[in-house]
Amino acid sequence: MIELIVKILLISGTFFFLGTVVGLIRFPDFFTRVHAASKGDTLSSIMLLSGLAIYNLSENSFDSLLVSLKIVLIIAFVFIASPAAAHSLTEAGFLAGYRPWTNDLVDEKEKEEEK
């Protein structure tokens, strides 16, 4: 039972990491890329780490409990730090003059239709 949970967590964690990478490369502008990187990164690392913590508990000893507790602390740290970092990154980008991407093709078509 524990192994099944761990497998699901690890596989979905790697899947979301893959999504992060695809988003980081394929998205059109700075803001969407940071969005993909921070959200996917946070979720997938939390999934991977909690999978590791649960797997580590299957040994049933005090030492493994301590290690799992440390992993949970890392999860808490990532959960606070990663979104805050992404937030400050996007804010800095906005202040530096980047503007969110708009679909220019659609806009041009609409303008042509208006004409």
Added chain:
Amino acid sequence: MFKVSRLLVILLLLIFGFFLVSGIGELPLFGNPSNPVHKQAGNYYLEHAEIEMESPNVVTAVLADYRAVDTLLETTVVLLAGFAVMLVLFSTGNISKFEEVVNSSYILKISTKLLIPPVQLFALYVLAHGHHSPGGGFQCGVILGSSLILQALVFGVKETLNKYPPKRIINVAIFGVLIFYSIGLICFIQGGNFLDYSQLQSILSTTESHTRSLGILFVEIGVSLTVMSVIYLMYIFLITKGEVNN
């Protein structure tokens, strides 16, 4: 005149380079078990570190006890490097007044406030647990210093300077080195060698191995204080270009 001095420098570099390169042939082969490194003190350290100072982490034992004088001078070098950075940045005569724009958002401030206490607690854990797991004074100092730099980044340098004035932080840096030297001197006065922690036994009244373990801890506290303050001071002086109200 300029060309002559440049030629002289090139000549000197060539001579030193020749000596360095000619020494390569004399070096022992990489990974050879009969190298001098593997035949002398190393084995003694590995076998005796845990018995003599209750420290399963041999690196800490070698760093702070067997080779304590090395670490002592290293800490002094860290302090002097910090002083050098301060002196260089002070002497530039840059008159442009330091102005900063702090536009940290509410989210950033709250999350920093949440993060800094655990970071500092973790630094103390790294310091106190250095005997059993990777860690020690230098790492603790770096983590503490980065927590101070994080405050300076988020809340602005001026507010941080009010909280931690450079004058006081310089004193902390000197105090850290002073702890190290004074522990060495106490051992000396008690009748042993300089930095021979087992001489503290009559003061601490525990077993000899535990005394040495505690001696390592005291010394590491001094190291971490110095490293923390030097890192913080270097950041402050670089970011303000030496425009600190002293």
